[in-house]
Amino acid sequence: MNTNSDKVMDLSEAVRRYVAEGCHISIGGFTLNRNPMAAVYEIIRQRIKGLHLYAHSNGQGMDELVGGGCLAKLEIAYGGTGRFASTCIRFKKAVQEGSLQVEDYSNYQMTLRFLAGAMGVPFLPTRSGLGTDIIEKWGFSREMRKADPRLPDYKLRVVENPFGSWGDAEKLVLVPAIHTDVAIVHVQKADRQGTARIEGLPFTDVEQIKASKHVILTCEELADTDEMRQNPDLNQIPFFCVDAVVHVPFGAYPTACYRYYDYDPAYLSDYSKYAQKDESFKTYLEKFVYGVSNHREFSELAGKERLQSIKADPRTGYAVNLDRR
Amino acid sequence: MDYSPREMMAIAAAREIRDGDIVFCGTGISMLAAMAGKHISAPNSVIFFETGAIDSQLEEVPLAVADPRVMFRTSVNGSLADAFATMQNRFTGAHVVGILGAAQIDRYGNLNSTVIGDYEKPAVRFSGSGGAADVASFVNRTIIFMQHEKRKFVQKLDYMTSAGWLDGPEGRKNAGLGGGGPWAVVTNMAVMGFEEETKEMYLREYYPGVTPRQVLDKTGFEIDISRARETPPPTPRELKILREQCDPQKLILG
Secondary structure: OOOOOOOEOOHHHHHHHHOOOOOEEEEOOEOOEOOOHHHHHHHHHOOOOOEEEEEOOOOHHHHHHHHOOOEEEEEEOOOOOHHHOOOOHHHHHHHHHOOOEEEEOOHHHHHHHHHHHHHOOOEEEEOOOOOOHHHHOOOOOHHHHHHOOOOOOOOOEEEEOOOOOOOOOOEEEEEEOOOEEEEEEEEEEEOOOOOEEOOOOOEOHHHHHHOEEEEEEEEEEEOOHHHHHHOHHHOOEOHHHOOEEEEOOOOOOOOEEOOOEOOOHHHHHHHHHHOOOHHHHHHHHHHHHHOOOOHHHHHHHHOHHHHHHOEOOOOOOOOOOOOOO | OOOOHHHHHHHHHHOOOOOOOEEEOOOOHHHHHHHHHHHHOOOOOEEEOOOOEEOOOOOOOOOOOOOHHHHOOOOEEOEHHHHHHHHHOOOOHHHEEEEEEOOEEOOOOOEEOOEEEOOOOEEEEOOOOOOHHHHHHHOOEEEEEOOOOOOOEOOOOOOOOEOOOOOOOOHHHHHOOOOOEEEEEEOOOEEEEEOOOOOOEEEEEEOOOOOHHHHHHOOOOOOEOOOOEEOOOOOHHHHHHHHHHHOOOOOOOO
């Protein structure tokens, strides 16, 4: 909750202020779309460790945070980036090596968990996952849960329908609310106070924002409040949820930002190659993350031509006939 | 006319889609099957994605369910919460067909897309459920894509990510799940269905050039092959639509 009128700051300051070692965080977007990549790289650059990430299907952002050594724990539904990595490579490696504690949910369960956090209720019911190992197998042990006040004592609970046969459901799964320290979301437009607009699919970003104590927004365009309020029906994020507004053109790059730019197939393919081996991934981090001081320098590495090739076509919102092989 | 096993798979699955179905699809070949179904025989089917895009006008193949290509000229760009509600809503849910894939499947159509080995110390880690467990819990019919290999058609899953018929005809009811469940398993060799009585997988169709015996050899459990018939090969029209309208860049057909 923050009613200040001007929350604009630069990204390194926003991350320093709101993302500390051991924080519980979530990031917006989905697989290869609108991940807050500028903020992800800044977190890696600031060498922040021990984060607890809650994700439904954050592909690229999640995998880079894993690869950058920033995460200790991960609650997740899906770790993949479509055709570029059916399973995110650094994620796969970290789980197989046991260097990352992971607990599995489904996308809808994670969505409801964020929604419960946003609503201020301890849990929400669903039928999703009944009969499966998502309920049976816990990634975080009972002892670990007891010892950590930030974790609920149970992963999920199955209960009889307290309303009897009402709603044609005999049993329900209760999914516990998520409360994060900070949510980081990239949007197309925001004003200086934090009123913000997502174009295209919002995924679960709005619920994630409302379930979080603090919120960092990065935006393609910093808009006048006047402009944002002429069409308030198009806005989803009320300013008082937001703590920091950071103007970062190409802030989701190399993932896509609808109506602004496509994902960069060449970058994502190269990433998949770098990610295969520890040694080559180190080279990747040195060049693309530690080797630059901010996201502008990072996007300059791609070069004007590459950025031009992914520029969204105004009719479709993506780059038509982009070479995606 | 020449065609690849992948093309046969996409067309075999497309034939399972009925006009008026709301088709939930994932990435890769399932997206292609949904597009082919719509263009070939089910013009009033609706393609929708767990990311919230409803009736996407797919001018180009999306490479992920969050690809900006799914957002173009939709009816509504909703949220994940909206998408999963559509699958279980009492008015829309019964019309939803889900297309899924997995690393392992058992005789009841239960799926593993999470780990090989122990959950705590997996030998191989996969992407995890995503929306698959949700779809499998909610929708009326699921069509499952698999590569036909013994290590994928297993007696016992290493991890059950998504519920099929669980342990038989009463499985879903006992667990508290709704009425629908696995409908067809489409592989690079064959199409399997599920017995009405036992909910066990059986061989329904084998592709031209494949024998039922070969299918058995690639399946890690016994399946009934007594009712199997040969799949009609793709027609020139089906192939033309698949190649020219669905994946002209060969991003998924390869």
